[in-house]
Amino acid sequence: MPNLPPGVSRKDFQDAIAQFQTVVGKDWIFTSDEDVELYRDSYSPFWHEPEDPVPSAAVAPDSVEHVQQIVRIAGRYKIPLWTVSTGKNLAYGGSAPRLSGSVLLDLKRMNRILEVNDRNHYALVEPGVSYFDLYRYTQEKGLNVFIDAPDPGWGSPVGNTLDRGGGHTPLRDHFSTLCGLEVVLANGDVVRTGMGALPNARTWQQYKYGFGPYVDGIFTQSNFGIVTKMGVWLLPMPEMRFVGTVAVPKHDDLIPMVDTLSYLMNSNIVQGTTRVNSPVTAQARDPEVVALRAKPGGATIPDLEDYVRRKNLPYWSIDLPFYGPTEVVPAQWAFAKRKFSAIPGVQFRDGATNQLPPSQEDLAKVANPVPLGVPSLAIFSALGPNSHGHIDVSPITPMTGQAVFEVMEVFDKVLREMGIDNVGVVPAGTYYPRSFFFLFTFQIEHDVDKNRKMRAAFRRLVQVGAEHGWGEYRTHLAFMDDVAQTYSFNNHALLRLHETLKDALDPNGILSPGKSGIWPKQMRKARA
Amino acid sequence: MRRVDIEPHPKPSRDRQGAVHPCRMLALVLVLSASSFSQDSRQSDRGREIYQKWCTPCHGNGLGRPGTAAAAAHGQKPAVLESRTDLSPKMIETAVRQGPNFMPRFRKTEISNADLAAIEAYLVRQ
Numbered sequence A: 001m002p003n004l005p006p007g008v009s010r011k012d013f014q015d016a017i018a019q020f021q022t023v024v025g026k027d028w029i030f031t032s033d034e035d036v037e038l039y040r041d042s043y044s045p046f047w048h049e050p051e052d053p054v055p056s057a058a059v060a061p062d063s064v065e066h067v068q069q070i071v072r073i074a075g076r077y078k079i080p081l082w083t084v085s086t087g088k089n090l091a092y093g094g095s096a097p098r099l100s101g102s103v104l105l106d107l108k109r110m111n112r113i114l115e116v117n118d119r120n121h122y123a124l125v126e127p128g129v130s131y132f133d134l135y136r137y138t139q140e141k142g143l144n145v146f147i148d149a150p151d152p153g154w155g156s157p158v159g160n161t162l163d164r165g166g167g168h169t170p171l172r173d174h175f176s177t178l179c180g181l182e183v184v185l186a187n188g189d190v191v192r193t194g195m196g197a198l199p200n201a202r203t204w205q206q207y208k209y210g211f212g213p214y215v216d217g218i219f220t221q222s223n224f225g226i227v228t229k230m231g232v233w234l235l236p237m238p239e240m241r242f243v244g245t246v247a248v249p250k251h252d253d254l255i256p257m258v259d260t261l262s263y264l265m266n267s268n269i270v271q272g273t274t275r276v277n278s279p280v281t282a283q284a285r286d287p288e289v290v291a292l293r294a295k296p297g298g299a300t301i302p303d304l305e306d307y308v309r310r311k312n313l314p315y316w317s318i319d320l321p322f323y324g325p326t327e328v329v330p331a332q333w334a335f336a337k338r339k340f341s342a343i344p345g346v347q348f349r350d351g352a353t354n355q356l357p358p359s360q361e362d363l364a365k366v367a368n369p370v371p372l373g374v375p376s377l378a379i380f381s382a383l384g385p386n387s388h389g390h391i392d393v394s395p396i397t398p399m400t401g402q403a404v405f406e407v408m409e410v411f412d413k414v415l416r417e418m419g420i421d422n423v424g425v426v427p428a429g430t431y432y433p434r435s436f437f438f439l440f441t442f443q444i445e446h447d448v449d450k451n452r453k454m455r456a457a458f459r460r461l462v463q464v465g466a467e468h469g470w471g472e473y474r475t476h477l478a479f480m481d482d483v484a485q486t487y488s489f490n491n492h493a494l495l496r497l498h499e500t501l502k503d504a505l506d507p508n509g510i511l512s513p514g515k516s517g518i519w520p521k522q523m524r525k526a527r528a
Numbered sequence B: 001m002r003r004v005d006i007e008p009h010p011k012p013s014r015d016r017q018g019a020v021h022p023c024r025m026l027a028l029v030l031v032l033s034a035s036s037f038s039q040d041s042r043q044s045d046r047g048r049e050i051y052q053k054w055c056t057p058c059h060g061n062g063l064g065r066p067g068t069a070a071a072a073a074h075g076q077k078p079a080v081l082e083s084r085t086d087l088s089p090k091m092i093e094t095a096v097r098q099g100p101n102f103m104p105r106f107r108k109t110e111i112s113n114a115d116l117a118a119i120e121a122y123l124v125r126q
Helices: A010-024 A033-037 A064-077 A131-141 A157-162 A251-266 A287-294 A301-310 A328-340 A378-383 A401-417 A448-467 A477-486 A489-505 B022-054 B066-073 B089-098 B113-123
Strands: A057-059 A081-084 A103-106 A113-117 A122-125 A178-184 A190-192 A226-233 A240-248 A316-324 A347-355 A390-393 A395-398 A424-429 A435-443
Touching (some): A010 A057, A010 A064, A064 A081, A064 A103, A064 A178, A064 A226, A113 A131, A122 A157, A240 A328, A251 A401, A316 A328, A328 A347, A378 B066, A395 A401, A401 A448, A448 A477
Parallel strands (some): A057 A103
Antiparallel strands (some): A113 A122, A178 A190, A240 A347, A390 A435, A395 A435
């Protein structure tokens, strides 16, 4: 028995389903419990709880014309549609809707690679194309392009870019690589953005802006339209990747170290994702560090500096990735070393060198090939063999050493107070330009009480982060309202603008209700 | 290789009138079996292609294969799915549609029932 969309009668629902079926054919409408179950979030923080969202049905179009017809039918019956591309946005909701009872608009069948250009290095793809698909295509055609994939390769360039995901290489800020959208609006109209608005456009994937207001951003992390095509910039295949490690001995060395990193990244000399590492964070498992941190008042900085000195360890280290020509990369590394040499006691170590594209022999030796431009699922090994998935608190902070000290101290304190000791931390990553990105990873459990405790801790970190001026870059369905509420400058002026756009573009409120905390007028709760 | 059940010694008919000669019976069985073998082989070949697309990134051999690493951590020998001989179609269907541990469910827009049957034919081929 389907879980009906809120406010929709059974007859209207059945009529809408019958009409969807005439559009896509009987094989591509899913209404049985068994089929609908497949759309649940595999990494849901609501396992075994009634809040775990379940769609009423799923419909899988094969073309933009199908999508147009579906939204018109949905508008007629006020049926909420929740759109997914490959549906593998795990840790952020997977293929589940925010609103239980929504009909899943599953775009996986729209999986055409319409163009890959290796003279000007871009692609035009549909939403169902995965990074694996795009990589296979470029390999089969022998194209001179390098793909920046997020950690899991089964996601889509469209979905990941629209959710403003990040990767590891020079084009890691995926929204910045977006060049031209085709969007179906809630009334069934089709819009092409940028140069695509020009009939017979010749530069849709080469020039982003077209003429007039630049609107591409409003279709990211939003529910204002359904993207059916997207241009994405790729990188010409670099000749090599090299990683050099810089290590410093003292706690306060992090401040000049990050200032230098910031200079090198903002100068496009260091061009990939990296992170700040330390053997003495609260996540350290060495019994001596654990004991030092457990003593009354916690470990002092001299305690920890003494520990790393005795163990001949750095207090902080950063792996610096370089991409480029074989003549240039060594010069970049030499320049980076010169800049870091201002820090007393700094040490350098040459790390991995890979020629690009990597040979099969090289790939066989690499645990995670994503930084080499090869999509993979290797990241899931980090969860451990018994994991049921994860969700992450991921605040954006300033790229400074002081911010690292403050974030670690503030969040460690919250987690200790809440009795949470199993959070994985990726400190101070550089997925996005000019800022740091932290990742506090909570494991999903199939245990109601543990998940409730985890959700409370998650919400507390979001709130405390916001109080310190650190906002989430993206979040799981379950926390979208919480995060949206933290962006509250001037009595929630931004959310009110989003709602104004929502009401204008989707007056029936049929597109992805609740995405990023944006609800249609009829479902909007009065804000406190 | 896929095992093909060919009856080795077809029984002679009860009488010679209108009965199929044992040699002709054998030929018929072989033709039918060869046809079945060919279909099974095609299904298994298609299953290998689908497996390589959808399953190998996690369950293949080598580094960076989290499904294989998890199986090894759980003491599964061999850990690479393609090397196992104890898999049943039901086990494979359950894994694909329910997703044990951190493996997600796969929808029918990703792996259709026909694709799933082909994967099963490939993985239980021995």
